[in-house]
Amino acid sequence: MNAVARHLHHDAAPTKPKIGFEGVDVAYPTPEGGRIPVVSEASFAVGKGEFVSIVGPSGCGKSTVLRVLSGLLAHEKGTVRINGRSLEENRERIGFMFQRDTLLPWASVADNIRIGAELANIAHERRDARVAELIGFLRLSGFEKHRPHQLSGGMRQRVALGRLLAFEPHIYLLDEPFGALDAQTKIAMGRELLRVWSEYKRSVIFVTHDIEEAVTLSDRVLVMSPRPGHIVRDIAVDLPRPRDPKQLRKDARFADLVDAIWSELDAGH
Ligand SMILES: Nc1ncnc2c1ncn2[C@@H]1O[C@H](COP(=O)(O)OP(=O)(O)OP(=O)(O)O)[C@@H](O)[C@H]1O
Numbered sequence: 001m002n003a004v005a006r007h008l009h010h011d012a013a014p015t016k017p018k019i020g021f022e023g024v025d026v027a028y029p030t031p032e033g034g035r036i037p038v039v040s041e042a043s044f045a046v047g048k049g050e051f052v053s054i055v056g057p058s059g060c061g062k063s064t065v066l067r068v069l070s071g072l073l074a075h076e077k078g079t080v081r082i083n084g085r086s087l088e089e090n091r092e093r094i095g096f097m098f099q100r101d102t103l104l105p106w107a108s109v110a111d112n113i114r115i116g117a118e119l120a121n122i123a124h125e126r127r128d129a130r131v132a133e134l135i136g137f138l139r140l141s142g143f144e145k146h147r148p149h150q151l152s153g154g155m156r157q158r159v160a161l162g163r164l165l166a167f168e169p170h171i172y173l174l175d176e177p178f179g180a181l182d183a184q185t186k187i188a189m190g191r192e193l194l195r196v197w198s199e200y201k202r203s204v205i206f207v208t209h210d211i212e213e214a215v216t217l218s219d220r221v222l223v224m225s226p227r228p229g230h231i232v233r234d235i236a237v238d239l240p241r242p243r244d245p246k247q248l249r250k251d252a253r254f255a256d257l258v259d260a261i262w263s264e265l266d267a268g269h
Contacts, residue, residue: 107148
């Protein structure tokens with residue numbers, strides 16, 4: 001079995017999953033009063049500190065999976081567990097980030113980030129220090145008092161990432177967070193995210209259309225079938241870390257993994 005075939009046959013679920021999806025179905029109501037199945041028999045697990053990406057054709061249900069995990073949307077069948085508890089009993093703090101930043105337009109950069117710390121009830125005396133630390137870390141120094149409209153798209157996404165980090169989530173659900181950014185900023189943001197992730201080792205689910213981004217960032221890439229989506233492949237990315245996105249692109253193993261994922265998507269299942 002060659003390296004790619006071994007990757008493709010990797011199906012091992014982590015022993016004690018932080019996030020567990022087992023035979024989950026999700027449907028949306030139609031205007032006519034029917035139901036349209038969007039996710040069908042989806043099963044996967046994410047271990048503590050794992051970085052897992054989900055890729056799949058447009059409309060296959062990737063965002064829907066994140067919505068279920070966030071508690072915004074009920075599933076119809078199957079089991080969803082976070083740290084062994086049902087969603088109703090979940091005690092983990094879950095942080096979300098979307099493709100389009102959802103900053104408060106009237107609030108400054110510092111205040112937008114501070115909101116994360118307030119939502120998470122971070123101790124008052126720690127908040128200012130935390131905001132200042134994040135502003136430095138995300139290279140936003142000098143822009144503390146700027147409003148979102150005075151920033152570039154990449155800077156706005158850095159503020160959104162700052163707000164997410166200030167929230168100190170135990171689990172990150174990221175829905176194409178860098179999808180609207182140019183290639184260079186996207187790579188820079190990915191690097192920032194890996195820096196945070198390697199420091200805190202939180203569990204991450206990262207939805208993306210960008211296969212190279214998924215391979216660069218992840219421990220595993222889950223490939224979904226077309227709608228109603230389920231996980232058709234669980235591909236381990238055993239490239240050494242820390243990873244330099246530019247160097248990785250010259251690595252034959254990286255190219256093999258990207259090709260293997262493309263083949264899965266082309267197969268259409
Ligand atoms: N609120 C809703 N009501 C009805 N149908 C919905 C709703 N939200 C999403 N859908 C449908 O469910 C399907 C899955 O949507 P979802 O956003 O999860 O897909 P996705 O894989 O994230 O897509 P994309 O890659 O294009 O972002 C789509 O066909 C979409 O039209």
